Each structure stands twice: as structure tokens, then as C-alpha cells.
Amino acid sequence: MCGIVGYIGLRDATPIIVEGLRRLEYRGYDSAGVAVIQSDQIQIRRDVGKLSNLQRKLEGEPISGSIGMGHTRWATHGVPAEHNAHPHISMNGEFVVVHNGIVENYLELREELAAEGVEFRSETDTEVIVQLIARLAADGAHGDVAEATRMAAAYLRGAHAIVVMSRKQPDRLIAVRIGNAGGVAVGIGENEMFVASDIPAILEQTRHMIFLESRQMAVITQHGATIQTLDGAPIKAEVHNIPWDPVSAAKGEYKHFMQKEIFEQGRSITDTIRGRVDFDHDTVLLPDLNLTPEKARSLTRMVIVACGTSHYSSLVGKFYIEHLARLSVECDYGSEYRYRDPIVDDKTAVLAITQSGETVDTLAAMEEARQKGATLWSIVNAIGSQAMRVADGYITMNAGPEIGVASTKAFTASIADQYLLALRLAELRGTLTPEARRTHVRNLAHLPELISRTLDGDPAVAALAERLYQYSNFLYLGRGINYPIALEGALKLKEISYIHAEGYPAGEMKHGPIALIDRNMPVLAIALKDSVYEKMISQIEQAKARGGIVIAVATEGDTFISTKADHVIYVPETPELLSPLVTVIPLQLLAYHVATLRGADVDQPRNLAKSVTVE
Numbered sequence: 001m002c003g004i005v006g007y008i009g010l011r012d013a014t015p016i017i018v019e020g021l022r023r024l025e026y027r028g029y030d031s032a033g034v035a036v037i038q039s040d041q042i043q044i045r046r047d048v049g050k051l052s053n054l055q056r057k058l059e060g061e062p063i064s065g066s067i068g069m070g071h072t073r074w075a076t077h078g079v080p081a082e083h084n085a086h087p088h089i090s091m092n093g094e095f096v097v098v099h100n101g102i103v104e105n106y107l108e109l110r111e112e113l114a115a116e117g118v119e120f121r122s123e124t125d126t127e128v129i130v131q132l133i134a135r136l137a138a139d140g141a142h143g144d145v146a147e148a149t150r151m152a153a154a155y156l157r158g159a160h161a162i163v164v165m166s167r168k169q170p171d172r173l174i175a176v177r178i179g180n181a182g183g184v185a186v187g188i189g190e191n192e193m194f195v196a197s198d199i200p201a202i203l204e205q206t207r208h209m210i211f212l213e214s215r216q217m218a219v220i221t222q223h224g225a226t227i228q229t230l231d232g233a234p235i236k237a238e239v240h241n242i243p244w245d246p247v248s249a250a251k252g253e254y255k256h257f258m259q260k261e262i263f264e265q266g267r268s269i270t271d272t273i274r275g276r277v278d279f280d281h282d283t284v285l286l287p288d289l290n291l292t293p294e295k296a297r298s299l300t301r302m303v304i305v306a307c308g309t310s311h312y313s314s315l316v317g318k319f320y321i322e323h324l325a326r327l328s329v330e331c332d333y334g335s336e337y338r339y340r341d342p343i344v345d346d347k348t349a350v351l352a353i354t355q356s357g358e359t360v361d362t363l364a365a366m367e368e369a370r371q372k373g374a375t376l377w378s379i380v381n382a383i384g385s386q387a388m389r390v391a392d393g394y395i396t397m398n399a400g401p402e403i404g405v406a407s408t409k410a411f412t413a414s415i416a417d418q419y420l421l422a423l424r425l426a427e428l429r430g431t432l433t434p435e436a437r438r439t440h441v442r443n444l445a446h447l448p449e450l451i452s453r454t455l456d457g458d459p460a461v462a463a464l465a466e467r468l469y470q471y472s473n474f475l476y477l478g479r480g481i482n483y484p485i486a487l488e489g490a491l492k493l494k495e496i497s498y499i500h501a502e503g504y505p506a507g508e509m510k511h512g513p514i515a516l517i518d519r520n521m522p523v524l525a526i527a528l529k530d531s532v533y534e535k536m537i538s539q540i541e542q543a544k545a546r547g548g549i550v551i552a553v554a555t556e557g558d559t560f561i562s563t564k565a566d567h568v569i570y571v572p573e574t575p576e577l578l579s580p581l582v583t584v585i586p587l588q589l590l591a592y593h594v595a596t597l598r599g600a601d602v603d604q605p606r607n608l609a610k611s612v613t614v615e
Ligand code: AGP
Pocket: 307, 308, 309, 310, 353, 354, 355, 356, 357, 358, 359, 362, 405, 406, 407, 408, 495, 608, 609, 610, 611, 612
């Protein structure tokens, strides 16, 4: 969704803000803008489309100042257009605002302000915030930007992240967080401070950050930040040290972030496992989960809440936790969970999986679980994110920054995390024999190498993409533990190449989707030499009999399958439970190559955002 960057210090704010916005490009946006205070006046430049348009405008009409803010917009109210782009300035030219979220009662506020003579220059909900601040500053807040912002916050319904500055107080930026409209990170530098909606925006500048909780406000000056609640109570905020390496947030030798992130998976899985598995004692350590033996034994049920790719990851996790720890698992969409009046008790653990840790639907599901008394855990990639902070315990993915909108390495990292969680639960619940535990733990040691070998198959997948990229519909089939991979493979293809693709449990094909199969329908079937191999072969035969073009993802050495399928992508033999971590890789690569051949914008697909902070 929208991205926010702010700066106050001794340097020129504009290039720092633009660079921060560039690092947020992956979030998806339709326009961008920057505001600075220059010679006591607020100067704004905005443009629609890519950041390069704004950069060109700034080259032609430069602005500079030691305090400023920038924004990338993902339209909710008002079409993508320059006059709707942020920052928005008050009618009196005194205040300027960038905003992430939706003002649910904006129409009502707009009417009230218009009746008082305010002339609106955009169709956005955001503009009411800045006009309201200006009105309250003149009427009760004695011109003070922090006080006027605090007062304005009381009028706003919905969830918000807001940054405000005033030309009359050019020594401070005000940041407010209300609810879960994305994070607010306050970055601490030497004689300079930063504020951003996402860590990568300012990670090049500082690794020391404070994260605002809901209903908190930061008054940020060049020398530091004071945090308070919106009721005025002072807060002693914790400073987090972010371990991510800024270099890892750059594209390096790769054409796209998505491509880089696919190829990072050997290393990212090593980082996920590192320090958590004691191979000498066949045990798993997850200290941040705060899981006691009593809790592990008392659980009767687990619910995993997540969205999109993270939801498909949870479907693999269900296999692990049920099979290894003998704990019943239900997976639900974050966006649906709270609308079902879910049954939860103190013997239920609710696990949220979220790369960004800021997905509003997942956070809402967590909130529902919290209120109903569940033990609340999260698996997150973004350190310090809301999903990490509100949980009773968490497991980090350790995948490093994921910039491509299409999630790849976070998917495999979160699956690996669930495997670790299942083994930990199994150990504490005594559901595995020592021999079985040893086998499952030790299988992990080979995983990074198996992933690297799978990635070596990239040229073959690229060649296959050349033959397939012009088709308009794809069907992905999988069974057992690779059924979620069929769903994920189809999602990857549709989100970055805009080709219609459906994932199905292979056994369901005959109950409907088989009607779609003809010679224009590539059918991708994951058919490893595993417990469902024969069943998958018979699905392949059924698809072939209807003229479908079958692409099989198969185990190395399986020559028989090449007599059944039109094309075969081989992956190394992998223990069945861990096989999704390998089979998903050619599907990620296929989506990537097909999308690039179709000329699609792989890292920033249309209409999508990396962090979905609206409902
Ligand atoms: C993945 O490729 C997606 N773009 C999307 O489905 C994503 O997985 C979903 O929005 C959830 O995000 P999260 O993991 O950050 O919560």
C-alpha cells in the first residue's frame, strides 16, 4: 500500500526521501510526492506513475530543505492523479501531511470543513486530515503542530499512519499510528532522524529504530524523538537494532528482485535453520516462541491465520504439525477468520504467518484470537513488525528483506519455520520416537543443498517458459503435501504474468476443472516419486486424454514419467515432508520467466502491493 518517508537533520532532505521512496517501490503505487520546508515555505513536487517521473520533475524544479516528507500512493479515494498524490497541504499553506490508511468518516468531516469554507483540492480522504489539523491549530491548539495533530486524531475513524509538519515549526516532524494501517518506524541517526512506513526505506541510513504502537505519537526533532500516547501519557520506547544488511536489499547482479530472491533460497533456508537445530541432540530450539512443555502438552488445537502466499504456506504447515506433533490444525484466511465467530479456548494456539507482519487482515485475525483467549504466536519476516510485537511468542523467518511483490523466499522460510515448530511441539508432546525425530531433524541438514541443486535447473525452466508463455490459461495440480504448492504455483503465475491460472487438488480435477482441458490448456502436475505418485500418474493420463499439454515436476531419475508428460522438470529426490520446499522453486522460476517474456513488470505487478494494509 502507501509508503511514507520523512527526514529531519543537517543534510538535504530531498535526496534522502527520494532514495527511501525508491526502496519502497516494491510496495506498489500509482503516484509519488515530496514536500520540504524551504525558506519558511512548504514546497511540494508530485507526479503520477513511476518514481522516475517524480525524479525528473525534481531535476527540472528542484526543492531542498533540512526537513521533509515523501509518499508513494496506492489509490483508495480518488483516481491516481497529481492533485490526489500526497503530500497534501492545508488551505492556509501552513501544514502538510502524508498518510497511509483510510479515513472512514472522511465524507462527514469533509462536509463539515467545506461548510466552514475550506476548499478541497483533491478527492482524497487524506486531505481532510490536513485541513482538520489547520482548523484545530487555529482553534484550541495555539498553532502547535503536535497538539493540533493529537486533537485531529480524535476525529478520525479507521486505521492510520500519518506524518505531519508545519512551516511555522520547522524543527519537528509529527508521526502518529492508529490501528494497523502499516507500521511507523522512527530511525535514529547522528544529529538526524528518520521516519518511515517500512524498515528498508531507511535501513541504509540507520539500523536503530523505534516502532510506534497503535494510538502513539512521536514528536521527532533533529536530536531525537519523544513518544507519547494520543492521551498524552509519555512512553519509554524500546530501540530495536535491525540486523538486516542494507546491501541485501539491493538487486546486485540480478535483473529483478524477484529473481534475486528466488536464487537466495539456499542461503535463506540456511539462515532460517541456523542456530535453531542441535544436530548432536536431534532437538530444535525456538526461544522466542515462549513455549513451555506444559503449554505444548495442553494444546488441543491450532489455527493458522494468514493471507495469500502465507496462507498457502500454512497449508503445508498443517501437514507438519498434524503429522509430527499430532495436533489438529485448521488454516483460515486472515480476512475471513473474525467473521465466523471462531471457537477458541485456552487450549487453542493461533499462529499468524506474515512476511510483512503488517497485513491488516492477519492482524485483525490475531486481535480476534487475542480477545478470545488463545495463545498467540506469529511467524514473521519483518523484525519489529506489529505481528511480532503483539504475539505471545514468535519465530522469525530470517529470509532477509523481500522486495519483490511476489513472495518467494519468505514462502520457503515460513515453511521451514513450521517444520521447526512441528518438531519442537513433537518433542515436547512426545509424539515421535527418538529414531523418527532424528531422521526428521537430520533431513533438514541437506535442505539448502537440495534447494541449490533445484536452482541449477533454471535454464531448463527458462527454455520451457519460451514454449508456454503465450497460453492464456493454466491448471496446476498437486496432491497431499504438494497440493498447496499447486495453489502457490498458480498464484505466482497469475500475479506477475496476468495469465489466468488455477491450482487444484489433483483428485478434484475430475469434479469440474477437467471440463476446461483442451489443447490450449497447459496442465502442470507435481508428480514426485512419493506416496501419491501412482495417483498423480493417473491424473496426468486423464489430462492427456483430453488433449492437455502436461508439464510434470518429477523426481530426478524418473524416466517413466517422460512417457506420460509432454515436458518434465526434474527436481532432486527429497524427503516427502520437505519436498514442497523444492517443488515450489521451478514454479517460481516458471512464473518469473513467463512474466519477463510477456514484458510484465515482475517486481511491481499492476494493482498489487507488498504490504496490504487496507481491508
Ligand atoms: C504473495 O506473492 C502475495 N503478493 C500476497 O499474496 C502476500 O503473500 C499476502 O498479501 C500476505 O502478505 P504477508 O505475508 O506480508 O502477510
